[in-house]
Amino acid sequence: MHRLYHVPLSPFCRKVRLVLAEKKIEVELVEERYWEKRKDFLLLNPAGMVPVLRADGLVLAESTAICEYLEEMHPEPALMPKKPGERAEVRRLIFWFDDKFHREVTANLLYERINKKITQSGHPDSGNVKAGSRNIKFHLDYMGWLLEQRRWLAGDKLTLADFAAAAHLSCLDYIRDVDWDRSRVVREWYATIKSRPAFRSLLADNIAGFPQPPHYADLDF
Numbered sequence: 417m418h419r420l421y422h423v424p425l426s427p428f429c430r431k432v433r434l435v436l437a438e439k440k441i442e443v444e445l446v447e448e449r450y451w452e453k454r455k456d457f458l459l460l461n462p463a464g465m466v467p468v469l470r471a472d473g474l475v476l477a478e479s480t481a482i483c484e485y486l487e488e489m490h491p492e493p494a495l496m497p498k499k500p501g502e503r504a505e506v507r508r509l510i511f512w513f514d515d516k517f518h519r520e521v522t523a524n525l526l527y528e529r530i531n532k533k534i535t536q537s538g539h540p541d542s543g544n545v546k547a548g549s550r551n552i553k554f555h556l557d558y559m560g561w562l563l564e565q566r567r568w569l570a571g572d573k574l575t576l577a578d579f580a581a582a583a584h585l586s587c588l589d590y591i592r593d594v595d596w597d598r599s600r601v602v603r604e605w606y607a608t609i610k611s612r613p614a615f616r617s618l619l620a621d622n623i624a625g626f627p628q629p630p631h632y633a634d635l636d637f
């Protein structure tokens with residue numbers, strides 16, 4: 417069986433969990449407190465980051481490399497389109513969320529409010545939190561603009577790009593940082609993706625010291 421070293425409120429780990437679940441690949445989840453820098457974990461991934469996936473005798477790191485590996489090993493259901501141009505659009509959006517959104521929003525909200533406390537590395541910086549709250553509006557508007565033209569973020573079909581975005585938003589939703597009233601289409605997109613069986617494990621997460629808010633697992637949030 418595959419084994420995923422993860423933390424529950426990590427967008428990168430959640431993206432991999434969504435792909436594993438969508439492809440119905442059984443996985444053992446192992447919580448890795450990466451900030452403790454466990455020697456055996458550093459031997460698996462010298463970068464010291466989660467997610468790390470053990471699969472088929474391999475040790476895989478970097479969430480997008482892991483997702484593409486899973487896509488190649490388990491092509492059905494497909495989460496990447498066939499045409500090169502469409503694949504490029506999926507990769508652009510994965511990068512958008514894992515780089516730009518992560519830097520401008522996730523790091524400023526989730527890492528300030530939650531990770532600092534869990535890893536005992538200081539108090540939230542109110543300037544960063546304010547910046548995150550401001551920046552998320554632009555990102556929700558951009559998603560809304562895409563979804564006015566497309567059924568899913570990268571085109572007509574659900575792809576890795578949707579899981580990348582949903583992974584970030586689900587973490588922020590857990591800490592009540594998403595204004596779902598800002599865009600009807602974004603809310604509908606999230607309601608649709610949230611109701612997939614692949615999302616169930618994420619909705620069951622409960623983080624010690626940070627109880628799950630009532631709307632988080634509600635499909636009619």
Ligand SMILES: N[C@@H](CCC(=O)N[C@@H](CS)C(=O)NCC(=O)O)C(=O)O
Pocket residue numbers: 425426427428450463464465466467477478479480514
């Ligand atoms: N580019 C990496 C980012 C992974 C990442 O930043 N993981 C965080 C947890 S959300 C981590 O392990 N941070 C530890 C560190 O930066 O030392 C990926 O896509 O897997």
